[in-house]
Amino acid sequence: MSSLALNFADWLVIAIYFAFIIGIGFYLKKYTKNENDFFLAGRKNSSWVAGLAFLSANLGALELMGMTGDTFKYGVMVAHFYWIGAVPAMLFLAIYMMPFYYSSKIKSIPGYLKLRYDEKTRVLNGISFAVMTLLVAGINLYAMALVMHTFLGWNWHISMWASALTVAVYVTMSGLLSAIFTEIVQFFLIWFGLFLVVVLGLVNIGGFHQIMARIPHAYTSLWSTAGNANKNGMMVTWGGIALGLGFVLSFGYWTTDFLVVQRAFSAKDLRSARMTPIIASFFKMALPFIVVIGGLIALVLSKESSTGFHLLHTGGHINYDSALPLLLKRYYPHGLLGLGVTALLAGFMAGQAGNISAFNTVWTYDIYQAVIKKDATEEHLLWMGRVATLVGIILSVGTAYWAKSMPTIMDYMQAIFSWVNAPLFAVMLLGMFFVWITADGAFWGLLVGMVTSFGMYIAMKFGWIAKNAITFSHASSDMAANFWRAWWAWLICFGVTILISFFTSKKPKEELVGLVKGLTEEVDTKPRPYYKTPEFVAIISGVVLIALNIYFW
């Protein structure tokens, strides 16, 4: 594919974006006076600010391009990642888990583990989260440079260093505050930059009904082909979708991954914190209108030779990630093309900033203050947060170079979350709802769960065990194996935590007040009309989710 040639108008749009986000960093620096401002954005955000940031922290360009490509490959089923694979977990976080998180005034997820269990469980999770975050940040940086090099012909090193330095400048100055500001700017740029592709594609093809009429039936259905793995492109059954994606992977990510949950911690009060994931859920459900419909448009165009639309081939294989950039090239004149590229750049950089701001918090509170300098002052922690930001950026650049030398590292990205988050979700769930779960049970459950998940991944990678041994199906894809592996890792962690808890000493109940259901008073007691309560808005979100699933059944 020839590069997307940019002209002056395109470059001007990109330059405006860079000038703005660096300017925002400088502007916010004078409002970042203490550690609370730097790590938690002062805990003064409205539910809309926190909600859009909550969603945007997860909304990377790699995901946008990857999911558009996956829709080309698998069809409408990809919407599961946005609907059953996200919304129930977000609503569960809002209704059941957020009161424990927010009311205990913790600054990070490992901080909750310290209060509920003990220091060793906190440090184990802190270290694994820090390593995971740096790996993801580096791979994200590498992916961005790769995309810019492939589609725009930009120099690999310059793309990577320029974006890393930009993120370093604004996150070092004002921490989570500037990360949240840029994430919200990114949210608007993604919608304005990419939704028009879908509008123009629909007009070009003749409407949504024309798309559905021109693609195979297996590509148009969410659930009706999930009874038999051979009948859908993803080669996964409803059990894998519901248990692996809809339960473990989704709940593991959306309720325990500090990268996203940190945004809710920045809310000004408990109600706003609870509304954060609920507001985000509506926008999450809307995203398939960019990525899934975009992927279907690319699929229809590629089936008709008269359109001249073909996906890029890389190394003899179809590069599915090229679907979105090729649609930009097809429909966007200069100026708009710059906006589309800016949307992708913004997605990459906000993802990088999100990872780094989560890393600096967990490093500072859950590793540095917990293990290295327990008597650190507030000023010292603020200084350490800034140092951790710079060090985190440098380490992520190192990870990016490592990823460049080992392209297969990209394969690990999908699996990394299941290594850390799936077992963590089991420990969190048990800890929040059962008083008798012990610190030793949680520590060993977490450790065994992580080792099991990683071990299963390696065993399948090297062919020591077959995929269908864990998926209960004769036909299985890598994605189906991911879903089922997460389920087993969660179940094993769940079982080990309970088993060890039977034989180890429990924390006194008075130490668990505010941390476990049954020992926690309702904090948000202010009377409100029913339609302003998180529960009511969550029900509306759930109804929309059900309606979408029925429509695309």
Place this chain on the structure above:
Amino acid sequence: MSEETKNINKETDVLPEEPGGMKPIWFFVGLILFFIGLVLILAGIYNYYHPAQSGTVMEYMHPDIWWGGIMFITGAGFVFFTRNSTVE
């Protein structure tokens, strides 16, 4: 002003302006949409009078002009309604 923008403003802690108070995020969102929208409109007008030899598929709809216009108006709306606002 759209319903969504109204809701956003309602939810944001909008306080009377104080010297040195922090501008809400919506003000900055407005600014960037305003300037990028303006660039798109100008680029669209240029593309209208100097069409590229290898044009895009839906070029006849001039998406750069009307989409730029939507961004410009949305951005101007955000800036206008938050111009005197600061957050606590």
